[in-house]
Structure formats: C-alpha cells, structure tokens
Amino acid sequence: MVANKGRDTRPELLLRSILHRRGLRYRVNMRPLPELRRTADVVFPKAHVAVFVDGCYWHGCPEHYRPAATRAKFWEDKISSNKARDIETNRRLQESGWTVIRVWEHEDPSSAADKICAVVSGVPESSPAV
Template sequence: MRANRSRDTTPELQLRALLFEHGLRYRVSMQPISGLRRTADIVFPRARVAVFVDGCYWHGCPEHYRPSTKNSEFWATKISSNRIRDEDTNRALAEAGWTVIRCWEHEDAEVSAGRVIDALDKSTS
C-alpha cells in the first residue's frame, strides 16, 4: 500500500498539464476548507472550485471497480467508507459555496479539463 500515491498520479498530472496549457493557475493537494480534513487534488481558491481525481479501485468506479478476492470483507468496507466520505465531502463543500468536480482516473484528461474550465467560466460570470 505504500506504493500507492495520494498525489501526483498520472491522471492528475495529465489534467494539471492541460489546465496549465490553458493558462490556468491552481493549488495542488490543498484543503479547500480549513478544519475539514479533506484534501482536493486541484484547487482554484478564488473561484471556489475543488477538483478530485478519483482512482477507479479506491473510490469504487461503477464502470471499472472489481471486488477483491482476498480479504474481500475488509476491502468492501473500505471502498464503501471511501464512497460515503466522498459524498460527505461533496456536501460539505457545496454547503460552503464550493463547486466540486469529480473525475475518474479512466476519463480522458481533455474531457475532464473541459469540465473544469466550464465550471471556472460559470464561477466568474
């Protein structure tokens, strides 16, 4: 488990590169709300947009998640608690006036970047 990165994953780096190419500047691995122990992958503080790039296994992607065959009860509980925490994070940030964007690791980075850019455009208008 130590080899599993919590930041600077390949999908995250691809998305960040595309956003940077569009002239956008952002914070990396930041807590959008102080006191809330949640870290967003990419944060636009002024626009109040938080982007999470979720791994298919760790967050239970409906398209790609395959249950573990070893220690299955533990992993089912772990993935379920991750999903519940994600929903709680979305709710807490939305209540604080933030826009939350969740991207799956399997999504095309161009599509994800487009969603982020659209959210930023809406927040500034």
C-alpha cells in the first residue's frame, strides 16, 4: 500500500502538464471547500472547478475494474465506499456552486484537458475547445 501514491500520479502529472502548456493556472491537491475533508487533484478556485483524476481500480471503473481474488469481500466493500464517497463529494461541491469534473486514469489526457479548458473558459461542452 505504501507504493500507492495519493498525489502526483502519472495521469495527474500528464494532465497538469497539458493544462499548464495551454495557459491555465490552477492549484494542486486543494480542498475546494475547507470544511469538507476531500481534496481535488486540480482546482480552479476563481472558476469554481474541481478536477478529480480517478484510478480505475480504486474508484471502480466500469471499463477496467476487476475484482480482487484475495480478500474479495473487503475490497468490494472498500471500492463501494469509495464510489459512495465520490457521489457524496460531487453532490456537496455542486450544492456549493462548484463544477466537478472526474477523469479516469485511462482517459486520453489531451481530450480530458479539452473538456477542462472548455468548462474553465465557459465554453459549452458541445463546442470545440480552442
């Protein structure tokens, strides 16, 4: 478990690098709401946008998650509680006026950055990002 990083994972670093090259400035590993003990991976405080880069295993990706063979019940409960916490986090942030963007670790970082840039700049998602 020590090898599992809580921040600065490869998908996060790739996404942040692309966002920075596109001229966006952000905060890293910040609590969007100080009273809520949840940190977003990338935060745009002025735009009220919180980005979470979710690991496929830890957050139960419908495409890549494979149940553990050992201690299956424990891991099933753990992943279920992570998913429930993600839903609760989304709800609490949205109720406070934040836009939440969740990106799976397997997603293409460039297309994820396109989506984030569109939201931060206020362009509707159906329009092509600049």
